[in-house]
Amino acid sequence: MSDETLTLTLPDGSAREVPRGTLPREVVASIGPRLLRDAIAVTVNGAVQDLMTPLRAGGAFRVLTPKDPESLAVLRHSGAHILATAVRRLRPDAHIGFGPAIDDGFYYDFEVDRPFTPEDLEAFEAEMRKVVAEKFPFIRDEVDREEAKRRFADDPLKLERIADLGDSEVISTYTDGPFIDLCRGPHVPDTSYLRHFKLLHTAGAYWRGDERRQMLQRIYATAWWSQEDLAAYLHRIEEAKRRDHRVLGKALDLFFFHHVSPGAAFWTERGTIVYNELVRFIREKQAERFIEVKTPLLFGRALWEQSGHWGKYRENMFLVHNSETNEQDMSLKPMNCPSHYLLYLAKKHSYRELPRRLVTFDVLHRNELTGALSGLTRVRQFSQDDCHVFLAPSQITAEVRFLMDFIMSYYRAFGLEPSLRFATRPPTRIGTDAMWDEAESALRQALESTGQAYELKPGDGAFYGPKIDFDVTDSLGRAWQLGTIQLDYNAPERFDLQYVGEDNAMHRPVVIHRAVSGSLERFIAILIEHFAGAFPVWLAPEQVRVLPISDDLAPQAGEIVARMKAAGIRADLDAHDTLNYRIREAEIMKVPYMAVVGRREAEAGTVAVRTRGAGKKQDIVPVSDFIARVRTEIAERVLGP
RNA sequence: GCCGGCGUAGCUCAGCGGUAGAGCAUCGGUUUUGUAAACCGAGGGUCGCAGGUUCAAUCCCUGCCGCCGGCUCCA
Numbered sequence: 103m104s105d106e107t108l109t110l111t112l113p114d115g116s117a118r119e120v121p122r123g124t125l126p127r128e129v130v131a132s133i134g135p136r137l138l139r140d141a142i143a144v145t146v147n148g149a150v151q152d153l154m155t156p157l158r159a160g161g162a163f164r165v166l167t168p169k170d171p172e173s174l175a176v177l178r179h180s181g182a183h184i185l186a187t188a189v190r191r192l193r194p195d196a197h198i199g200f201g202p203a204i205d206d207g208f209y210y211d212f213e214v215d216r217p218f219t220p221e222d223l224e225a226f227e228a229e230m231r232k233v234v235a236e237k238f239p240f241i242r243d244e245v246d247r248e249e250a251k252r253r254f255a256d257d258p259l260k261l262e263r264i265a266d267l268g269d270s271e272v273i274s275t276y277t278d279g280p281f282i283d284l285c286r287g288p289h290v291p292d293t294s295y296l297r298h299f300k301l302l303h304t305a306g307a308y309w310r311g312d313e314r315r316q317m318l319q320r321i322y323a324t325a326w327w328s329q330e331d332l333a334a335y336l337h338r339i340e341e342a343k344r345r346d347h348r349v350l351g352k353a354l355d356l357f358f359f360h361h362v363s364p365g366a367a368f369w370t371e372r373g374t375i376v377y378n379e380l381v382r383f384i385r386e387k388q389a390e391r392f393i394e395v396k397t398p399l400l401f402g403r404a405l406w407e408q409s410g411h412w413g414k415y416r417e418n419m420f421l422v423h424n425s426e427t428n429e430q431d432m433s434l435k436p437m438n439c440p441s442h443y444l445l446y447l448a449k450k451h452s453y454r455e456l457p458r459r460l461v462t463f464d465v466l467h468r469n470e471l472t473g474a475l476s477g478l479t480r481v482r483q484f485s486q487d488d489c490h491v492f493l494a495p496s497q498i499t500a501e502v503r504f505l506m507d508f509i510m511s512y513y514r515a516f517g518l519e520p521s522l523r524f525a526t527r528p529p530t531r532i533g534t535d536a537m538w539d540e541a542e543s544a545l546r547q548a549l550e551s552t553g554q555a556y557e558l559k560p561g562d563g564a565f566y567g568p569k570i571d572f573d574v575t576d577s578l579g580r581a582w583q584l585g586t587i588q589l590d591y592n593a594p595e596r597f598d599l600q601y602v603g604e605d606n607a608m609h610r611p612v613v614i615h616r617a618v619s620g621s622l623e624r625f626i627a628i629l630i631e632h633f634a635g636a637f638p639v640w641l642a643p644e645q646v647r648v649l650p651i652s653d654d655l656a657p658q659a660g661e662i663v664a665r666m667k668a669a670g671i672r673a674d675l676d677a678h679d680t681l682n683y684r685i686r687e688a689e690i691m692k693v694p695y696m697a698v699v700g701r702r703e704a705e706a707g708t709v710a711v712r713t714r715g716a717g718k719k720q721d722i723v724p725v726s727d728f729i730a731r732v733r734t735e736i737a738e739r740v741l742g743p
Numbered sequence: 744g745c746c747g748g749c750g751u752a753g754c755u756c757a758g759c760g761g762u763a764g765a766g767c768a769u770c771g772g773u774u775u776u777g778u779a780a781a782c783c784g785a786g787g788g789u790c791g792c793a794g795g796u797u798c799a800a801u802c803c804c805u806g807c808c809g810c811c812g813g814c815u816c817c818a
Contacts, residue, residue, distance in 0.1 A: 204816055211815085217747060263818045273818085284818045305813030306746025313814075317746050320813070348811095352754075361791080361809040471744055476811080652775045679781085686779035700777055710777080718778055 108160035127153035130165050142166045142173040143288045152288035154242050168327040178203035180290045181299055181325040182210045187281035188229035199259045199318050207324030211307055217319050218304045227301045233293050238279035240289035245273055260284045298332040299325035347630035348477040354635050365475045365482030372643035379641050384487050392459045397441035403431040409440040420467045434467035442490040443597040451601040457493035457501050478627035485622045491614040502548035505616050509585045512618050517741050520572040522554055525562035533591045541589045542568050566592030588615040636692045640739045646673040647693045649684050651700040658704040662725055669729045694743050713743045
């Protein structure tokens with residue numbers, strides 16, 4: 103180590119000169135003993151490192167305390183080591199895999215002969231508390247490759263990782279008490295820092311996510327700086343379960359699944375209303391500038407060979423027996439694109455017709471792995487609001503801009519806030535760089551003109567073109583892709599798509615794949631969770647429930663229901679039990695409005711309106727006014743009540 | 744597909760070797776209700792399916808089917 107001097111710049115602008123190799127904790131101590139007590143780690147030029155790692159470079163120097171968000175990841179990563187420490191004590195045979203910090207906690211993967219049980223988990227957690235109480239310091243050690251191999255001679259997974267490390271990489275190990283791990287760090291100073299944590303569940307996980315490799319046992323856990331944060335997190339999970347579309351779908355009687363057709367929903371009367379209202383809304387929005395079409399559900403293999411799906415997508419397609427050839431060479435379509443191309447090809451097109459936007463709601467089937475199916479978010483049968491735009495290359499910028507606006511205004515109608523991802527050219531791709539330059543800049547310009555923040559995903563585009571994806575997260579924080587805008591230069595070639603240009607010569611159009619909801623099934627799942635089942639009036643299966651206070655008022659209440667129905671409102675009469683009981687039922691079913699009819703109201707021609715979720719507060723209004731108000735809310739598709 | 748957990752009345756769940764129970768829902772009756780559960784009574788289950796062990800299986804074992812949590816946010 104040289105006697106070189108490093109310059110550290112503190113957040114207050116002051117600078118410190120320290121010899122290279124100084125420990126950050128010495129620097130922190132020199133700033134103040136109080137700070138040292140709170141310090142978890144430091145950042146040098148933004149890179150987090152722990153207090154015991156010698157400083158190699160100077161630059162912007164910041165001390166992380168529990169107040170800094172980055173410090174949580176450090177704590178959690180240390181939590182993973184503490185978990186492994188405990189597991190190794192109780193199951194010395196366990197080989198260790200990886201144990202990173204994740205969004206709300208951490209996990210660690212182990213290779214064991216006998217999978218972990220829920221009881222094992224309790225034992226591990228108790229053992230972890232002992233390790234925490236033992237206050238083992240995390241000791242970093244930098245070693246050469248041979249030494250690393252010696253230290254992990256009994257851990258084949260670690261040896262594999264070591265073998266993958268490049269020659270220039272620093273190999274470091276961290277030790278806490280009896281446990282040593284190959285690890286880059288950083289870590290908290292000692293094990294006592296992990297105080298508020300909980301092991302959550304186990305799961306199988308393939309080594310390195312590769313289904314050809316062995317399955318490891320993963321333990322998921324959460325960890326926080328304070329008891330309040332931990333409690334809040336656990337509470338958040340409980341709340342999320344209450345919003346779970348699978349739970350609400352059953353409670354609100356919207357849809358269900360049956361083992362005779364895994365991954366295909368049965369939509370009940372109420373659910374079908376939601377579904378159809380959604381489709382109606384999309385149709386209205388698309389009415390002017392899109393062309394709706396329908397195509398077959400079943401196709402012979404020739405189409406899939408032309409599109410390229412037969413080769414690599416066949417195992418995801420439901421194959422159907424062809425009675426003529428006696429072969430399994432027909433398939434339920436897994437996507438609409440090829441059939442839209444055929445529709446386009448059925449006629450000759452002029453440049454004057456472009457962009458030509460074909461949309462469809464046809465049913466699609468994809469044979470997903472059984473283990474991947476989950477509620478409405480992962481199904482085998484679904485519909486997309488699928489659109490393929492055929493356009494001239496010169497129209498790309500304007501078209502992408504148009505589609506962006508369309509998609510964003512659609513989400514806004516539900517109060518959804520998607521996150522955007524812009525995926526650019528992958529290493530293996532078709533087409534010229536000039537083509538990609540143009541496509542990417544068109545997408546980027548359209549994206550930036552909206553003012554929306556977006557995440558850049560370099561190299562994540564499809565081989566046939568760049569794309570913009572629109573994601574939202576469900577109640578459990580899992581991200582789902584809804585909309586997408588994908589430029590495609592490949593399909594027009596494969597299907598020999600053409601249009602007659604101004605010059606009377608044939609030209610190659612570009613295709614844009616566009617979905618807004620993505621899968622309607624999944625979108626409804628997202629909506630259920632987003633609204634916690636309390637749909638805005640226009641989407642609600644039942645919009646008004648009319649409640650006569652006593653039986654003898656049922657005829658008058660029935661008349662009000664009839665008037666509402668005639669006005670296009672989904673209203674129902676409920677006279678079957680006590681008023682309190684019926685109000686409770688209507689609240690539980692999340693009916694937006696309850697219209698209570700008592701003697702006073704019947705005589706005055708009014709209803710006492712109770713709004714979902716608003717409690718006792720009532721609003722006495724003439725029936726006609728109430729009808730007009732609800733009609734307006736429906737027509738304008740306002741969010742709420 | 745793979746690993747783990749689970750599958751009992753329409754729903755939520757208890758029971759776990761001696762052929763089943765609660766609450767809610769449903770049905771019948773009483774009550775006629777002013778803003779989140781009136782009262783009484785009744786009906787309802789080849790305990791996911793198929794084998795096996797046992798004198799005896801919802802309960803134990805095996806296999807299927809389905810559902811749930813996951814399956815690199817890299818040492």
